[in-house]
Amino acid sequence: DGGITQSPKYLFRKEGQNVTLSCEQNLNHDAMYWYRQDPGQGLRLIYYSQIVNDFQKGDIAEGYSVSREKKESFPLTVTSAQKNPTAFYLCATNSRAGETQYFGPGTRLLVL
Amino acid sequence: AQSVTQLDSQVPVFEEAPVELRCNYSSSVSVYLFWYVQYPNQGLQLLLKYLSGSTLVKGINGFEAEFNKSQTSFHLRKPSVHISDTAEYFCAVSTPVLTGGGNKLTFGTGTQLKVEL
Numbered sequence: 001d002g003g004i005t006q007s008p009k010y011l012f013r014k015e016g017q018n019v020t021l022s023c024e025q026n027l028n029h030d031a032m033y034w035y036r037q038d039p040g041q042g043l044r045l046i047y048y049s050q051i052v053n054d055f056q057k058g059d060i061a062e063g064y065s066v067s068r069e070k071k072e073s074f075p076l077t078v079t080s081a082q083k084n085p086t087a088f089y090l091c092a093t094n095s096r097a098g099e100t101q102y103f104g105p106g107t108r109l110l111v112l
Numbered sequence: 113a114q115s116v117t118q119l120d121s122q123v124p125v126f127e128e129a130p131v132e133l134r135c136n137y138s139s140s141v142s143v144y145l146f147w148y149v150q151y152p153n154q155g156l157q158l159l160l161k162y163l164s165g166s167t168l169v170k171g172i173n174g175f176e177a178e179f180n181k182s183q184t185s186f187h188l189r190k191p192s193v194h195i196s197d198t199a200e201y202f203c204a205v206s207t208p209v210l211t212g213g214g215n216k217l218t219f220g221t222g223t224q225l226k227v228e229l
Contacts, residue, residue, distance in 0.1 A: 004155075031214030040121065042202060042219040043156075050214045058216075090155055092217075099144050099163060099206060099215055103155035 003027070004104035006091050011109045013078065013085060021076045021107045023091035029102075030095060032074035036060060037088040037106075046089075049074055078109060086111050114139040114205050118220035125193055126228055133188040133223045135203035144206040145186040146217070147177055151199045159201070162186065173197065198227045 004025045013019045023032065031050050035043040045058030049068040063082025068074055078085045088108050092101040117136045125131045137143065144163050148156040160171025167179040177188045186203060203220040 006155075033214075033217075040221060042116075042221040043217075044219075045216065048214060048216075088153075092156075094214060100146070100158060100161060101215070101217055102158070103148075105155045106153070108153070 004091060004093055004102060006089075006104040006107050008107060009105070011107055012112050013109060014112050016080045018077055018079050019085075019109070021078070021089055021091075021109070023074045023076065023104060024072055025074075025091075025093045025104075026072060027093055027102070028071070028095075029093040030071065031093060032068070033092040033101060034058075034064075034066065034074070034076045035090045035092065037090060043090065046076065085109055114143065114207070114218045116203050116205055116218055116220035118203055118223050120223050121221065122224045122226065124226045124228060127195055128192050130191050131189065131193050131197075131225065133201050133203075133225065135186045135188065135220060137184050137186065137203075137205045139184075139205060139207075141207060144215070145177075145179060146204040146206065147171065147175070147186075147188050148202045148204065149173075149199050150202065150222075156202065159188070193225070193227050195227050195229070197225060200224050 007022045033048040034046040037043050044060050047066045049055035065077045090106045091104040094101045115138050146161045147159040160169050162169045162179045170176045200222045202222050204217045206215045
């Protein structure tokens with residue numbers, strides 16, 4: 001069954017805590033992306049990676065970090081420096097020559 | 113820099129009526145254009161896309177969109193909506209594939225379509 005999986009579906013963060021959101025894909029896509037979605041603001045790009053061991057900041061990278069050690073995986077860490085982390089986080093992928101991004105089901109992050 | 117404007121944050125419509133969701137964009141280079149649909153607490157699903165060629169694009173679930181270069185618009189239409197079309201719809205623009213692969217999508221703020229009986 002091909003696709004993009006994100007886990008967990010819901011995640012709770014305590015004050016000062018770092019949390020990591022998982023994104024895994026078996027589509028053999030080279031490029032992967034993380035977006036943040038807030039009500040009424042659409043989606044904003046946090047980080048993206050075009051190839052293993054390489055990634056670039058998007059429009060709102062402050063307070064986030066990523067790694068890309070494997071083609072299939074692109075985890076996102078929300079650090080304690082991100083003061084307003086409550087949002088819906090979406091992972092997307094596409095092939096290097098492709099133009100269409102495909103999205104995972106999302107993770108909702110809530111602050112306790 | 114690219115930008116996308118979806119002027120209507122909410123569009124109520126009765127079932128079986130036609131609907132148009134508006135999208136305007138600005139860009140200094142040629143772009144690809146997309147419409148995505150999002151159901152509550154789910155990811156985005158591609159409805160349709162314009163890359164080149166015919167300006168009228170047909171997508172899934174009976175939706176279509178027309179690319180108008182002179183008006184920089186890409187409005188989404190459906191001739192007869194169903195209750196199941198209730199969802200949020202996002203317009204997005206993309207630069208052509210970047211050197212090294214992949215592309216950058218810029219999204220509008222979304223239009224909530226509410227279909228009523």
